[in-house]
Amino acid sequence: MRKPDGKIVLLGDMNVGKTSLLHRYMERRFPDTVSTVGGAFYLKQWRSFNISIWDTAGREQFHGLGSMYCRGAAAVILTYDVNHLQSLIELEDRFLGLTDTASKDCLFAIVGNKVDLTEEEATESREKEERTPGKAIGGYVSPRVPKQVQLEDAVALYKKILKYKMLDEKEVPAAEQMCFETSAKTGYNVDLLFETLFDMVVPVIVRQRAEEPAQTVDISSSKPPKRTRSGCCT
Ligand SMILES: Nc1nc2c(ncn2[C@@H]2O[C@H](COP(=O)(O)OP(=O)(O)OP(=O)(O)O)[C@@H](O)[C@H]2O)c(=O)[nH]1
Numbered sequence: 001m002r003k004p005d006g007k008i009v010l011l012g013d014m015n016v017g018k019t020s021l022l023h024r025y026m027e028r029r030f031p032d033t034v035s036t037v038g039g040a041f042y043l044k045q046w047r048s049f050n051i052s053i054w055d056t057a058g059r060e061q062f063h064g065l066g067s068m069y070c071r072g073a074a075a076v077i078l079t080y081d082v083n084h085l086q087s088l089i090e091l092e093d094r095f096l097g098l099t100d101t102a103s104k105d106c107l108f109a110i111v112g113n114k115v116d117l118t119e120e121e122a123t124e125s126r127e128k129e130e131r132t133p134g135k136a137i138g139g140y141v142s143p144r145v146p147k148q149v150q151l152e153d154a155v156a157l158y159k160k161i162l163k164y165k166m167l168d169e170k171e172v173p174a175a176e177q178m179c180f181e182t183s184a185k186t187g188y189n190v191d192l193l194f195e196t197l198f199d200m201v202v203p204v205i206v207r208q209r210a211e212e213p214a215q216t217v218d219i220s221s222s223k224p225p226k227r228t229r230s231g232c233c234t
Pocket residue numbers: 012013014015016017018019020021031032033034035036037056057058059113114115116117182183184185186
């Protein structure tokens with residue numbers, strides 16, 4: 001297997017939907033998930049690059065592994081649940097510190113998942129259901145909750161991250177480009193999230209490669225060893 005050229009890591013509290021987002025993107029479906037143990041990765045070929053995307057466990061007991069997964073990462077996706085304010089707070093309190101091992105020019109995306117459960121989304125689907133009655137599967141309608149976290153809250157966190165990393169706002173992508181709202185369930189914005197990031201990490205990977213010490217020796221430029229006369233065989 002070819003060594004990955006770059007790495008993207010998904011971080012965030014348990015239950016926010018990291019595994020589901022990755023399944024939605026890689027497998028185009030929304031299967032039942034179990035809470036992740038440790039971590040797992042997918043490989044994605046993007047242009048001529050091989051990018052590994054790491055799914056990590058949000059459970060407290062695996063917290064110590066996070067900084068190991070982030071080592072050398074070209075991008076980190078900080079994921080929260082739009083219906084659960086604490087999951088956004090945790091990103092700053094518990095997860096941001098784990099990214100200290102990431103590449104120095106690591107990109108940060110902030111992703112609010114599960115927008116399909118919000119009331120705004122519900123109003124639209126209710127209107128659709130009214131137009132097509134009897135469409136709800138088995139008569140079950142998911143409980144809807146008011147959206148607890150607004151996109152502006154994510155933008156504010158992005159700006160805090162730049163300060164924490166001592167990055168100049170002018171030299172990194174704008175907050176509006178890096179804050180997404182998604183639904184792993186419906187697929188809303190999932191391709192946009194991953195593919196925007198892939199395009200952005202390619203230059204980071206190219207820079208990382210250029211800075212790596214050469215792994216190979218150029219044999220054409222090395223001189224052959226001088227013949228030495230020795231003993232009876234000459
Ligand atoms: N309605 C809805 N449910 C979602 C969405 N994404 C995930 N879920 C559900 O949320 C639960 C947790 O999803 P996971 O993807 O396992 O969450 P996780 O962040 O990987 O959790 P850990 O592995 O424990 O860190 C599952 O029941 C998913 O079906 C979404 O976009 N909308």
